[in-house]
Amino acid sequence: MRSVSVLGATGSIGESAFDLLVRAGGPKTYRTVALTGAANVARLAEMARALQAEIAVTALPEKLDDLRAALAGSGIEAAAGPAAIAEAAARPADWTLSAIIGAAGLPPGLEVLRRGGILALANKESLVAAGGLVMAEAARSKARILPVDSEHSALFQALGGESLENVDSVTITASGGAFRDWPLERLARATVAEASCHPNWSMGQRITIDSASMFNKALEVIEAHEFFGIDEGRIKVLVHPQSIIHAMVSHRDGGSIAHLGAPDMRHAIGYALNWPRRAPLPVPQLDLAAIGNLTFATPDETRWPALRLAREVIRAGGAAGAVLNAAKEQALDDFIAGRIRFTDMAGAVERALDACAAESGFGDSPGDLDTVLAWDARGRHLAACTAGAA
Numbered sequence: 001m002r003s004v005s006v007l008g009a010t011g012s013i014g015e016s017a018f019d020l021l022v023r024a025g026g027p028k029t030y031r032t033v034a035l036t037g038a039a040n041v042a043r044l045a046e047m048a049r050a051l052q053a054e055i056a057v058t059a060l061p062e063k064l065d066d067l068r069a070a071l072a073g074s075g076i077e078a079a080a081g082p083a084a085i086a087e088a089a090a091r092p093a094d095w096t097l098s099a100i101i102g103a104a105g106l107p108p109g110l111e112v113l114r115r116g117g118i119l120a121l122a123n124k125e126s127l128v129a130a131g132g133l134v135m136a137e138a139a140r141s142k143a144r145i146l147p148v149d150s151e152h153s154a155l156f157q158a159l160g161g162e163s164l165e166n167v168d169s170v171t172i173t174a175s176g177g178a179f180r181d182w183p184l185e186r187l188a189r190a191t192v193a194e195a196s197c198h199p200n201w202s203m204g205q206r207i208t209i210d211s212a213s214m215f216n217k218a219l220e221v222i223e224a225h226e227f228f229g230i231d232e233g234r235i236k237v238l239v240h241p242q243s244i245i246h247a248m249v250s251h252r253d254g255g256s257i258a259h260l261g262a263p264d265m266r267h268a269i270g271y272a273l274n275w276p277r278r279a280p281l282p283v284p285q286l287d288l289a290a291i292g293n294l295t296f297a298t299p300d301e302t303r304w305p306a307l308r309l310a311r312e313v314i315r316a317g318g319a320a321g322a323v324l325n326a327a328k329e330q331a332l333d334d335f336i337a338g339r340i341r342f343t344d345m346a347g348a349v350e351r352a353l354d355a356c357a358a359e360s361g362f363g364d365s366p367g368d369l370d371t372v373l374a375w376d377a378r379g380r381h382l383a384a385c386t387a388g389a390a
């Protein structure tokens, strides 16, 4: 029987994975090793009971008593804190989904890579902050990383194992998020509630806001560069409001292979779960005649400066990705808390990157977790300090 772990089980991606595991027969089909969450321990315990997990871990030590109470009589172990999440991730499992939000997903993801097996990677921040380290760890332990971000899963599928030698460029699409059609001057007044509604995808709040600011796509450009090893100039972004084509590989011979599908993350998660085979999934089939039109546009970098920053970060190299990711997480915290406006986020990130470049540059690509975390702390600090600056 295959063993699985889900890190970030209580989130949007985690819920979709849970749905797939339950539909596939739950404990009759999969042996669940570890499930992790943070605030939502009631749901974590419910999932752990349904899948008969070995251990359930909350990131929050103050929630441990609640988790223990919710698991009483089940025989399932309970634990709490970031170290306990890393320990649970290190327990052997054939397949592990990394679906914690933010840079917090990096340490447990590295534990999975150290012990080997398949890491189904939704946590794009791991590759943005520490792409070199993550890919080197996978190469060393022969762990297999399968992309779960829909665009990267689409590229992986469209490439079909072909070498990049014959590839001219890859394209990832962007819906344009909640504010695609808003006049520029209205963006500064966008509220957190408005930024938290995605037109096509149902996702966690933070990535939904990142979609509206295009920071999500910025992270994805860096993720594509790190995962596929493609230089920045060959990674294109196309605004495609219907979110039906997720990505496209364009070959040097003039042919392109695109990946299409309904905007439902269970496709990419299920593809990674069943890889290298395919299995039926509860994802609606496309009805292109009903959809009628697929439209495309070049993204406007005045509206979305995040895309320019991503390209600058790739060209800068070293720890620039770690700084961008951390500064972005800080700016997003500040926007959600009402300390800065929607349109201030990109400025805060850019000033953090500029300050870092001026003070020290971005050094070498970080070779260990502590170095990544030090750059991460610096990125957050610089973004917090410069958030109010003009």
Ligand code: NDP
Pocket: 007, 008, 009, 010, 011, 012, 013, 014, 036, 037, 038, 039, 040, 041, 059, 085, 098, 099, 100, 101, 102, 104, 105, 122, 123, 124, 125, 148, 149, 150, 201, 202, 203, 204, 205, 206, 207, 265
């Ligand atoms: P959610 O915010 O919905 O869920 C995040 C998960 O992480 C929850 O289980 C949450 O626990 C847990 N968590 C929160 N903070 C911490 C922490 N400090 N330490 C450990 N665990 C924590 O996020 P999403 O599911 O939307 O996204 C997860 C990842 O997948 C992100 O990296 C995102 O970029 C990526 N992704 C998401 C997509 C989507 O459709 N949602 C699409 C492509 C990529 P709790 O809820 O119990 O507090």
Ligand code: MG
Pocket: 149, 150, 151, 220
């Ligand atoms: Mg995506």
